[in-house]
Amino acid sequence: MFKRLAETGAAVAITVDGRQIAARAGDTVAAALIAAGIDHCRTTPVSGAPRAPYCLMGVCFECLVTVDGVGSRQGCLVPVRDGMAVETQTGKREAGR
Amino acid sequence: MTKASDLAPSYDLVVIGGGPAGLAAAALAARAGLTTVLFDENPGVGGQIYRAITFSPVKDRAVLGEDYWAGAELAAEAKASGALIVTGATVWSLDPTRLVGVSIAGQARLIEAKRVIIATGSLERPFPVPGWTLPGVMSAGGAQTVLKAQGLVPNGKTVLAGGGPLMWLLAAQILRAGGKIDAVLDTTPRKNWLRALAHLPDFVLSPYFAKGLKLLREVRAKVRVIRVDRLEAVGDDKLREVVFGKGDNERRMPADLLLLHQGVVPNVNLALAAGVAHAWNERQLCFEPVLDEDFNSSVPGISVAGDGAGIAGGTAAAERGRIAAIAAVRALKPEASVPDLQIVRQKLQREAMGRAFLDWLNRPADSFRQPEGDTIVCRCEEVTARQVRDTADLGCEGPNQMKAFLRCGMGPCQGRLRGLTVTELIAAQRGTTPAEVGYYRLRPPVKPITLSELASLPIAEAERKAVER
Numbered sequence: 001m002f003k004r005l006a007e008t009g010a011a012v013a014i015t016v017d018g019r020q021i022a023a024r025a026g027d028t029v030a031a032a033l034i035a036a037g038i039d040h041c042r043t044t045p046v047s048g049a050p051r052a053p054y055c056l057m058g059v060c061f062e063c064l065v066t067v068d069g070v071g072s073r074q075g076c077l078v079p080v081r082d083g084m085a086v087e088t089q090t091g092k093r094e095a096g097r
Numbered sequence: 098m099t100k101a102s103d104l105a106p107s108y109d110l111v112v113i114g115g116g117p118a119g120l121a122a123a124a125l126a127a128r129a130g131l132t133t134v135l136f137d138e139n140p141g142v143g144g145q146i147y148r149a150i151t152f153s154p155v156k157d158r159a160v161l162g163e164d165y166w167a168g169a170e171l172a173a174e175a176k177a178s179g180a181l182i183v184t185g186a187t188v189w190s191l192d193p194t195r196l197v198g199v200s201i202a203g204q205a206r207l208i209e210a211k212r213v214i215i216a217t218g219s220l221e222r223p224f225p226v227p228g229w230t231l232p233g234v235m236s237a238g239g240a241q242t243v244l245k246a247q248g249l250v251p252n253g254k255t256v257l258a259g260g261g262p263l264m265w266l267l268a269a270q271i272l273r274a275g276g277k278i279d280a281v282l283d284t285t286p287r288k289n290w291l292r293a294l295a296h297l298p299d300f301v302l303s304p305y306f307a308k309g310l311k312l313l314r315e316v317r318a319k320v321r322v323i324r325v326d327r328l329e330a331v332g333d334d335k336l337r338e339v340v341f342g343k344g345d346n347e348r349r350m351p352a353d354l355l356l357l358h359q360g361v362v363p364n365v366n367l368a369l370a371a372g373v374a375h376a377w378n379e380r381q382l383c384f385e386p387v388l389d390e391d392f393n394s395s396v397p398g399i400s401v402a403g404d405g406a407g408i409a410g411g412t413a414a415a416e417r418g419r420i421a422a423i424a425a426v427r428a429l430k431p432e433a434s435v436p437d438l439q440i441v442r443q444k445l446q447r448e449a450m451g452r453a454f455l456d457w458l459n460r461p462a463d464s465f466r467q468p469e470g471d472t473i474v475c476r477c478e479e480v481t482a483r484q485v486r487d488t489a490d491l492g493c494e495g496p497n498q499m500k501a502f503l504r505c506g507m508g509p510c511q512g513r514l515r516g517l518t519v520t521e522l523i524a525a526q527r528g529t530t531p532a533e534v535g536y537y538r539l540r541p542p543v544k545p546i547t548l549s550e551l552a553s554l555p556i557a558e559a560e561r562k563a564v565e566r
Binding site: 001002003004005006008009024026027028031034035039040044046047049050051052053054055056057058059060061062064070072076077079 | 138139140145148149152154155156160185187220221230232233234235236238239240242243246247248249250251252253274275334335353354364476477478479508509510513514545547
């Protein structure tokens with residue numbers, strides 16, 4: 001859906017569901033997912049429908065992901081950091097997490 | 098990086114939001130000698146209009162345009178002013194005594210403020226069309242955010258739909274960046290001209306006129322613009338095509354990305370939670386805070402500046418921020434020298450010219466604000482327009498009561514992306530006005546925080562004794 005205008009910014013290695021993706025310094029988690037062509041970042045707790053980042057400015061809460069073990073972080077507000085582990089969220093939150 | 102533990106327990110002025118209003122306010126107040134802190138939850142200052150102004154990877158200045166780069170001066174002024182500017186700082190609470198709850202990198206603090214300027218800006222008006230929750234459908238503002246901050250440009254089959262100056266600006270920016278747009282679907286009703294016409298002379302004299310015409314020409318020269326009164330995003334697990342039409346005519350267009358926009362509205366959540374009185378603005382179809390000419394709210398010591406005070410645009414936001422800051426300085430440090438208030442007011446007045454024309458011309462159609470049937474209204478709780486309308490028919494009088502029926506507004510976004518739709522639907526269904534129906538009763542925390550963040554709050558001896566036996 002999106003391409004980078006220029007490969008500026010230092011490469012930052014993050015994993016998404018265990019898979020390595022190439023992010024750039026200055027990316028937020030949500031932007032890195034979009035740039036990597038990951039088409040959805042969670043499924044909803046009500047119907048299980050797939051959702052992707054929508055507003056990218058902290059309003060819509062569609063880009064909720066688990067970042068380094070903390071659930072339901074707003075991906076569009078969290079800058080990427082080397083070694084960061086991002087997990088997409090599936091439906092209802094599992095007990096014990 | 099400023100940590101929560103670096104913050105003082107109290108400041109003369111706390112500014113919430115680092116867009117044009119917040120930056121201008123913080124700079125003026127700090128220079129006049131107020132101890133000033135500015136909190137912004139994003140990784141950098143600039144707000145949405147000047148998003149990533151200090152680190153944008155988009156180096157060709159023509160892509161985002163000179164109006165964007167003007168923000169660099171504001172950011173530099175604020176930085177040089179001596180105000181403490183903290184990014185990545187989420188304000189989750191503000192009460193009428195001006196106690197500010199803020200969280201930075203997982204650590205929370207409660208900060209006392211003698212004055213507070215809320216500069217939380219605007220957000221995009223909800224655009225509830227069938228299929229708007231599908232991956233591949235984004236807000237135009239979202240696409241603009243990743244263009245400014247990360248240099249990301251749409252590269253598949255892309256359709257823009259909606260109306261308003263921001264949509265046309267984004268279209269032009271995407272094209273200048275080398276992106277391709279398959280079509281612009283203009284959803285603004287032609288009959289809007291009837292109401293707008295009376296304000297045309299003012300608009301022609303305003304700077305918006307020449308800029309607007311140039312933008313429209315630039316986009317129309319490269320992209321097909323189709324006027325529509327129906328719009329639908331279709332797909333299974335993601336967007337596959339956009340279905341649109343006018344009258345009996347229906348067309349389908351394959352698409353990877355649909356960008357929606359129908360104007361912006363004040364982001365009222367924090368001000369409402371602080372107890373600031375709000376009123377319905379019928380021209381702009383939104384709630385906005387009730388303010389005096391210095392942007393003071395109904396809560397003593399709390400003012401609201403920028404687009405959060407009612408939509409007026411980025412340059413007006415900076416002037417509003419300055420006026421609110423001058424009021425703060427006069428209240429706390431009357432001997433300090435401040436810029437001439439009358440001159441700032443005159444600048445603000447000039448910025449307001451042409452606004453009425455733009456508002457009436459770009460007023461979104463009823464059908465795009467008040468959806469029907471299975472169209473999702475509440476994205477978080479997946480509540481449909483039919484459910485909202487049926488519940489209103491059952492006797493539900495307002496959005497707060499509706500929570501008990503449908504959970505609508507109780508998801509993580511706290512109504513930010515559906516509040517206006519719910520209010521307007523209830524009003525339409527019950528034959529009353531949005532002013533009468535009202536809005537969500539908002540309470541802190543206005544942003545989600547973890548228990549560990551709350552637990553990180555310093556505990557005073559008296560507080561400890563109150564619970565220990």
